[in-house]
Structure formats: C-alpha cells, structure tokens
Amino acid sequence: MSRRLTGNARIAGVIGWPVTHSRSPLLHGYWLERYGIDGTYIPLAVERDFEAAVRGLRAAGVRGANVTKPWKEAAFALCDVIQTSARRIGAINTLVFDERGIVGSNTDGFGFLAGLGEAGIAVDGKRALVLGAGGGSRAVCHALSEAHAHVTIANRSRRRAEQVAESLPEIAVLDWERRSRAIGDYDLLINTTSLGMAGSEPLDIDLSGAQASLCVSDIVYVPLETPLLRQARQAGFKTADGIAMLLHQARPGFKAWFGVDPVVDQPLRSLVLATFNH
Template structure:
C-alpha cells in the first residue's frame, strides 16, 4: 500500500507492545476493505501517561488501542469516556477524543463462541487479577451472574475492582482453592501465564467438571493455566477470542465496519506459529 499525508493512522500504545498481534489483525482488516489507513505499535513509557496521551492530540492519529499499563490513563486523558478504564481512543472531527472500552463486550463475544450456553451455566465467577481487563470483564459479566470474586496479589486492587460492581466480592490470594472450588467460570487475567513468567501452580483440581476456564493471555496460546484445565477435562478458552472480538468492536468504532473475525483467527494462529 502507498502511505501518504491522507493516510489515517491508527495504533496501539502500551508498555510493552512488541508482543502485540493487533497490527497484524488490523492491517489485514484494513486491506480487506481497501481503506487508506495504517496501524502501528507504539511503546509508551512515561511517568505521567495521562499527560503523554493528551499530548498525542496534535500528532494526527485517528484512533488508538490502549493496553497495559495505560488503560486508566487513557480514560482520564480523553475528553469523554464511558468509564474509568479505556482500551480504545477515537479522535473526532472537532479534534476531541472519545474513550471506549471494548474489552468486556469482546470477552462476552468470545465466551459465547466457546460456550454458547454459558448464560445458563455460569452463576459464580472467579476473576484472577484486578487490572483494567479484569475490571472491564467484570463489568460486562456482572448483569448475567450472581457473584464475581476478584483475587489479586495486591489486595487493595481487588477491593477497588470488586467495589465497582454491585455483585463484586474479594477473595484472598491465599484462599484460591476455595475460589476455584466454588466457581462456574474462572478467568485468568494476570501476566502470570505469559512467556518468561515464573510458573504458577493453579488449584484446578478443586474445580467441578462443568467449569469454564478462560485465559486472556495469547502468548503462548496454550498457557500452563489452559493446559492444566484441559488436562482436568474442563472447557478452555484461549486469549485470541477476546483479542479478536475487542479489536473487531474497535474497528467498528473507527470505521463503521464489522470485520471478519473468523479470518482474523486464522491469520493470528498462523502468525503465532
């Protein structure tokens, strides 16, 4: 493709972003629809990310995805936001910035693909982690379930996440066995599954056989958490589904186009290989 001054620039900001598959996914969708746009990965290291994101207003971006650790800063930096955590920014015609969060809805889309009957079988959720993604997923799941327990190594973050939803609760990190035993859906949102992290032994043996185990990490695609869950006979959901569906919703916010999610999965699996 030819990049000119008229080409719209989109991207992903975070620290780190070198592992992100979003450029492959979005640039392929851009090509599918013949759009004059490009999507790039931009590492953002800053002691004041809110100010850094506000300073990007004059740089000509049309839209950005936001990943860890800048989702709260992105919401704060925008002129208008749907909530306190954002993973999508959109520059409007008047130069203002709107913030959205597609993580939660993207997770539900992926969950419905993996387990179409989940609404009838999930009443109690255990959320491992309490960062921006966990909060967004919790917000999305909250109207459909009875309770959501947040377990986080830093207890204060779990308390903040739990207090933001009507049926949020806190589970102590040293009480995971009880949490796994009570849950219908366990969602792993921490970085503990990522490549290069120390191995974490999860108490999946305490799970009932009907439990759904979801990991939002996609590098590696088959995490130790998922491998152990599937060895236990549990239904597992990898992180590609959420990545693709939150990205598809972002693409729609930017272009008004619903892209092909099945094609995206084929492309990303090939890229991971």
Template sequence: MAKTLEQTPILAGVVGHPVSHSLSPIIHTIWAQRAGIDGYYIPIAVPPDYDDFARVMESLRNVGFAGVNVTIPHKEHALRYADIVSDAARQPGAANMLTFSEDGCLAENSDITGFAEAVREKNSAPGTSALVLGAGGAARGVVLALKSLGLTDIRIANRTMERAKDLAGAFDLAVMDWKKKSEAIDNIDLLVNTTSLGMSGQPPLEIDISGLNPAAIVADIVYTPLKTALLEDAESKGHPIVDGLAMLMHQAVPGFQKWFGGHAQVDEALRAALVSELERRAKI
C-alpha cells in the first residue's frame, strides 16, 4: 500500500560547495535511528553563486524538505534568501540553518549556541575574558557565543589589522597586534582559534601559550585534524580543550529538533562514531 502524505519520510540536508566532507549526515542519521524516525538527511552540493543557491532552495521546498543546514560558501546567501531572519542570524550576518514552512523560509544560526554549549561542557562558568584569533564569519559567531556565556573582556587578533578593527568596531571589542598574540594571553580565561591555521593542509598556528592561565580553556573550531597542534600543546599543559567536533555536534541539535522532532543527544557514542569516520577518511 502506498504511503499517505503523513507517512512520507522527513527530508532535510546540508548544502555547501564542497559538501562531501560534511559529518552532519552521520549525526542526523544516528539521531533519527535512535528516535525511530523515518527521515533522511542528505548532503547537497550547490555551486557557489547566489542564483544557483536560490534555485536549489526553491526545488527543495517544492519536494517537501523540512529544512537544511548551510555551510561555506552559502551562509550569507542563506540570509539573503530567507523571508524571516532570527536575531542570532542577523547579528553575525550569516545563517547556517534554513527552515521551510507555509509561513516562509526562516534563517537561523546555531553555530553560536553550538560553540557556547561546547564550552559549557568544560566549564559552565568559563570566566570573563577571551582572546579570539581570526576576524572572519566564524569569529563573529564565536564572539556572540562568548557574550552569551557572560564574557565581557573579549580581544581580537587577526593577521589583517583592518578586518580585526572592523569586527572590534561591530561588537565593541579590543584589538590586539597579531605579532604580539603570545603576549596578549595573560590573564585570559579562554583562547579560541577561528582561523584555518593548523588545519590539515594549512600553515601552522604559531603561538606560545606558556603564559596562559593554567585553568584557561583552549578551543579550536576545526576538526581536521581533530586535535590540532594548538590543542595538543594545551592538553599537554593541562588546559581543558574544546575541539571542532564538539561545536559541530552541538550546533546540529536545533536543526534536528526542529525538522525531525526528536531528541538529539550529544554523547560519547556519537563522538566515537564521528571519530571513527574521520579515521576512515584519513586512510583513503
């Protein structure tokens, strides 16, 4: 017997260019299986220009997708395309979630809550001061997450001073000289790398963290490699660390709950599955 409309599988996905590297389909598939939900989360490669992005979004809405996560280079496109924009997406100027409904397309940003929750796992009261390395879109989300955690003394260091000043001006932050970043870590409670430095295939991040407060949290938003040289150094010195996988898992929660309607648990079993996949890919 054919399925009724109410019985059709729930459809969601992730769009980007490229998108084959995304771990999000694994996360959502595991949660759907745990909850016994008939649903599919599909990676969708979309060319980088806005017209292609808008055309694909219209197609997904027409075939009944509940929503999509959005990754590079489409986060600003998602904001432009949406009919309704949440404050969490408007403030950083980027969206990583689009939800489709009869009321229109809603743009949101769960990267902010994702990073905040990853930090809370290590310390629910992480302090008041932070140094953020980088001044791109990811840094904007991290700054907003830090503010939501109650940090009031946030400093920015970026290889291009002009971009650092732009971000600092937008969020009332202090600007530090990139060349003096190792000296700028005194008395901070949280160090966050939002740059690509230290990522597989990229130059290393050169920073001396020996002067860092022993209780300070050190975070890196990349997950290839899962443990960057910065995180390895921090861990060897006894610092609590937050890797990019923690942020990825937590930022996936709002989308799954909104589109699939099930419980989304971030736990060691989920992490183990993702680590196993990363190890498998590293061997290819």
C-alpha cells in the first residue's frame, strides 16, 4: 500500500532541543510508509516556551508527541493525566492528546520487556540484577517488577540505588562491590549504566560464577555488542542488545497516534542501526 497525505492526515512528532539526534522520525516514517497511513511524524525543535508549544500543537489537532531532552520534567508538570508506570518511574517520554487532555506515559519499560521477549528471555519469577540507578534503570526495574521478577539493584553510588528502591519498594539493593561475587544468585543481568558505551570504560564484572542459564541484557546500543554482551556471548549465555528496547518503546505511541500496533522487523532494525555507523 502506498503512503498518502490528505487534509485528514494524522500528525505526531518529537519535541526537544535539539532534536537532530533523534531516530524517531526515521522509525515512525518507516512504519507510516509500511502501513500506508495517512499521517506524518516530524521533528519539533522547541528551544523555549514548551508549554505554549505543546498546547498549540494540541489545539492544532496534532495527535501527540515523544518528548526528549530537555523537556521531560516540564512534560511531567504539564500533563492532565499521568499513567501509573510513568508516575512511578518519574519520567515521561510520550504524550497523547485526547478527550482527557494531555496524557503522559513512559514506554521504556514496555520496550525493554518486548526486547527481552524478542530474544526469547523469560522474566516471570526470575531473579534479576539491575546495574545502574538512572532513568533507564527506573524504567527497567519497574517493568521487571510488574512482570513478576524479583529485582535487585546495584549502583556505584549506593545512595542512588536506595533512592530507586524507596520509590519502588519491592526492589532490593546490593553493594556495587559484590556484583561479581553475587552473580550466581541471579537468572538475569541487566546493565543500565553508561559503562561499555562507546567512549566510556567497559563494565567490570566477572561472570565466571554465573549459572549456565544466566541471560544478559544491556540497554546501551552504541556499540551494539558492548564488552558485557561480548563476554556473555563468548561464555555461552543468552543475550539481548539495546537496540530492541529503542525500537519497541516507540510502538505504544505509534499505536495511540496512528491506530496501528507496528511490527519491529529486520529492515527497520537495519535502517536505524545504519545511522549509528556500527
């Protein structure tokens, strides 16, 4: 089916400053083309007056938007309705404009779990060790907990890990120095830190004491195979890379704005990966 734009076109976009780095227009554009939808998704470079911009978009009939830096906190304050997961995580990345007003959600946890599922990694009842205590960690910890995993968090700053556990009280805290010695107690290992990202030092962890069934995930996707994932693959553990989370987290917004739950396939994965010069 060929893509078409008419006066009834549905419009969504990504709001940030700058937005030149965002891959959202590329992947949403791919889906719009694939499904022949009368709609468009555009980058919206908003340097100031975020509230005025959002209210203007809603008044103009735009369906909603993704939100990136520096406007995530401002988006939280602006919403009329905040979904439970976003409230617990403390961050919003997706806005939907409907009869309820401005509705905010966080789709990172959805994207993370979908990526694990794509890799054939089960979560229910598993013991998960999450490394890191930033925004990505909060989304991952909440999603794992909601999926009935038993979650422990470790961070270089124990106080930051404790702050995550205070907002998500079903989560335990492990001293960072014990991460290698305790690895045998877990079924899942998830890195949400920047360690292993291009330009950063690698994550220092010894997997030799892990169970043979350990599954390892890294939400970093530049490089696609981080040193942690390479170590895990060479040891024979099942792995999940970070690009799946990036792609799947876009699905709920697309469905809300354009009415189709899109499929993450290999052509889309290859299209987005090409922009990172892997």
